[in-house]
Amino acid sequence: MLKGEKLGAAIEAARIKKGISKAEMARHFGVKPPSVQGWVKYGRISKDMLPRVIRYFANEVGADHWGIEPGDPYAPDNLVQLRPKLSAAEGMVVIDRLSVQAGMGAGKLAEHFPDVIDNLRVSKDWLRRNATFTSMKNLGLVTGLGDSMEPTFSDGDALLVDRGVRDVKVDAVYVLSLNDELYIKRVQRRPDGAWLMISDNPSYEPYVIENGDRDHFQVEGRVVFAWNGRKL
CATH class of the missing domain: 1.10.260.40 (lambda repressor-like DNA-binding domains)
Structure with missing residues (x-):
């Protein structure tokens, strides 16, 4: 060393x-x-x-x-x-898997300085066909924990997140932070400007984020693919 x-x-x-x-x-x-x-x-x-x-x-x-x-x-x-280092061959991109865990149910404590714990090499053409994103450089893998997003996501799924998305402009699944905790929820915009934070599991009640509460929430990214074979 x-x-x-x-x-x-x-x-x-x-x-x-x-x-x-x-x-x-x-x-x-x-x-x-x-x-x-x-x-x-x-x-x-x-x-x-x-x-x-x-x-x-x-x-x-x-x-x-x-x-x-x-x-x-x-x-x-x-x-x-110490493992063989992946390189981005022609037509491929290397995506970092981060030490970030986000709650699908109760929130998970946010890591402000996450580490890269692994990486995955995938075809750029495959990415373009299967996910919508701002830039390949903004993509990262995080781990979802809990059952509130069943059946869309399962506990422990690796989720591909576009960290270039920092606002809710379309109804989709996002990684949100609140009081230093991370959540993975479907977010729907209401006509009055409020957000509806929805769990795909009907056992969990939706949560309304009023306009006055929006400053307490931070959009950390949009989930664009779940590594369980389900396209979003």
């Missing part, structure tokens, strides 16, 4: 390859910009933060970039980079 300035240079090279600024890195990891500067210049990064940084650059660089070897104490067993 690289250390010191060599580790810093590796972080900086991965940052440049991903095409993000140091300020964007700081926001993603919830640290101040001087901390990121210390990472890239001197390799000064905590043992708890380093695995998160390595996972963050999973699609840009592999284990050899960091000098990671099997059994390296700095690399947790589930580190994505």
Whole structure:
């Protein structure tokens, strides 16, 4: 495992390859910009933060970039980079599976800085045929938990979410955050401007989001496909 300035240079090279600024890195990891500067210049990064940084650059660089070897104490067993790294071959796109879990019933605590825990390579043509989205770069996989969206989704389904959608413009299924909890619900707009948050499972009552309550809700994305073979 690289250390010191060599580790810093590796972080900086991965940052440049991903095409993000140091300020964007700081926001993603919830640290101040001087901390990121210390990472890239001197390799000064905590043992708890380093695995998160390595996972963050999973699609840009592999284990050899960091000098990671099997059994390296700095690399947790589930580190994505220790598995063969997927690359986006011609006509393919790599979609990150995030550590995000959203409740289909009770809400799940939101992760403000989710990690990439896996990735999936799919055909761009297949995506265009089976899902509607703003951009392939905005797609990510999250896990739905609970039974309130049965029979459309089942507990534990991997859901493809378009994170480029940040408002309810059409009636569809969305990932919503409220009080630091995430929900997956069908949202229907009413003529009076309110939203109706609907569960596909009839055992759950609809919830009305009045105009005055809209500021407390945040649209985190639109669910465009469930990895159970059902097209939305």
